[in-house]
Amino acid sequence: MDRLVIEGGSPLRGEVKVGGAKNAALPLMAASILPQGPLVLQNLPTLGDLKTMGRLLGFMGGNVTPFWEGTCERVELDMSKLTRPEAPHELVKTMRASALVLGPLLARYGRAKVSLPGGCAIGVRPIDMHLKALKEMGALFDLSGGDVVATAPTGGLLGARVHFETVTVTGTENIMMAATLAKGTTTIVNAAREPEVSDTARALIAMGAKITGIGTDEITVEGVDSLKGTTYTVMADRIEAGTLIAAVAVAGGQVTLTGAPCSSMEAVLEKFAEAGLNILIEGDKLNVSFEGGTPKAVSATTLPYPGFPTDMQAQFMAVMTLAQGVSIITETIFENRFMHVAELKRLGADITLEGRVAVVKGVKGLSGAPLTASDLRASASLIIAALAAKGKSFLSRVYHLDRGYDSLDGKLRQLGAKIKREKE
Numbered sequence: 001m002d003r004l005v006i007e008g009g010s011p012l013r014g015e016v017k018v019g020g021a022k023n024a025a026l027p028l029m030a031a032s033i034l035p036q037g038p039l040v041l042q043n044l045p046t047l048g049d050l051k052t053m054g055r056l057l058g059f060m061g062g063n064v065t066p067f068w069e070g071t072c073e074r075v076e077l078d079m080s081k082l083t084r085p086e087a088p089h090e091l092v093k094t095m096r097a098s099a100l101v102l103g104p105l106l107a108r109y110g111r112a113k114v115s116l117p118g119g120c121a122i123g124v125r126p127i128d129m130h131l132k133a134l135k136e137m138g139a140l141f142d143l144s145g146g147d148v149v150a151t152a153p154t155g156g157l158l159g160a161r162v163h164f165e166t167v168t169v170t171g172t173e174n175i176m177m178a179a180t181l182a183k184g185t186t187t188i189v190n191a192a193r194e195p196e197v198s199d200t201a202r203a204l205i206a207m208g209a210k211i212t213g214i215g216t217d218e219i220t221v222e223g224v225d226s227l228k229g230t231t232y233t234v235m236a237d238r239i240e241a242g243t244l245i246a247a248v249a250v251a252g253g254q255v256t257l258t259g260a261p262c263s264s265m266e267a268v269l270e271k272f273a274e275a276g277l278n279i280l281i282e283g284d285k286l287n288v289s290f291e292g293g294t295p296k297a298v299s300a301t302t303l304p305y306p307g308f309p310t311d312m313q314a315q316f317m318a319v320m321t322l323a324q325g326v327s328i329i330t331e332t333i334f335e336n337r338f339m340h341v342a343e344l345k346r347l348g349a350d351i352t353l354e355g356r357v358a359v360v361k362g363v364k365g366l367s368g369a370p371l372t373a374s375d376l377r378a379s380a381s382l383i384i385a386a387l388a389a390k391g392k393s394f395l396s397r398v399y400h401l402d403r404g405y406d407s408l409d410g411k412l413r414q415l416g417a418k419i420k421r422e423k424e
């Protein structure tokens, strides 16, 4: 297993390209099940979760360019010879987003067997809302042996008016994909508005789907008989971009992020500007500078888009551990997304937890320590804090980081961070 050795104190300078968005690439890869011909995706990042999804599609009988063996500009996903509409436990247990194949399999093949995703470090994370909505479209379910065995009505799924009690990103994506080939019209009420949902919708439209209401909380899909293959470029990763900005906030320096999806980062950019960073947008270049000094304490509450994203909560908290004053960080999306707090405190952070609220009192400095990653964004949070800590930190279980970032350590090293990867 790998570990990262991080030595704090080096400012970040230079330019780095923001990679493709993991959370757009995952539904887009699942969407490859829908069209009659191959789907070609461009700008796919090379990271663990996409490798898992690629392997899952291969397990089903699909033919996927093995982009994870080395970066490919163009990844072809040909699912026309799908033989097994199944997502087995050994693949699903490592990635909850495997549930994204459920809607496309039911829509295209009328059946699916998907292992129920277990919980994960940040919470129970059921898919009850996905199943309820698919039931309203006529799907029948049998839960056996930890698997969801689903079948669509003989004539195919039926359009329905589906209301999500709370916003669900992959739930919205699953139903939107299922609805593209359903008989009739589907309306998703209280739909997720995340940019990655919109990116998925745009790709489906390029395949011939009829979708309106993109980016709003009410998405309407008029079912069509079939979809065709297309080529689509995945949007840039707003969370990777936000993570790199957080690194500048603690290490200081001046960085240009090229290809950043600035228009989908308003809530994040606002918080970092409030904390004192200089942020200048020039087209798709995001110039971020913070010349020394200490960030101002800023509070944040995670909310569905366009609110402050839960996927930036841990990274933002790492910055606030060094801010002037007290920051109140409230996590409203997941019930247990403070796994990074205990580890941040090992570096000397002053954080008190009260349920879903973290009270972060800025300290003068942090000191390096051995650290253990617990989940994807917690790993990023610990790297950010370690970039500011005096001395060396050692982050183990880096596989959590590699699930969701395409060489974050490499990008930081390119900007001057003293961070190296070694075998544990």
Ligand code: EPZ
Residues within 6 Å of the ligand: 022, 023, 026, 096, 097, 123, 124, 125, 126, 127, 128, 129, 130, 131, 166, 167, 168, 169, 170, 171, 310, 311, 333, 334, 335, 376, 377, 404
């Ligand atoms: C997506 O997860 C993202 N993953 C997550 O990013 C992100 O944190 C999350 O949305 C919220 O923005 C992908 O897009 C692949 P939800 P998802 O369904 O869709 C509960 C990362 O770090 N819920 O919006 O799984 C759920 O437990 C990852 O990149 C139900 O109760 O999240 C959670 O508390 C982490 N029943 C809340 O809703 C359901 O059927 C929001 O979950 C579905 C969800």
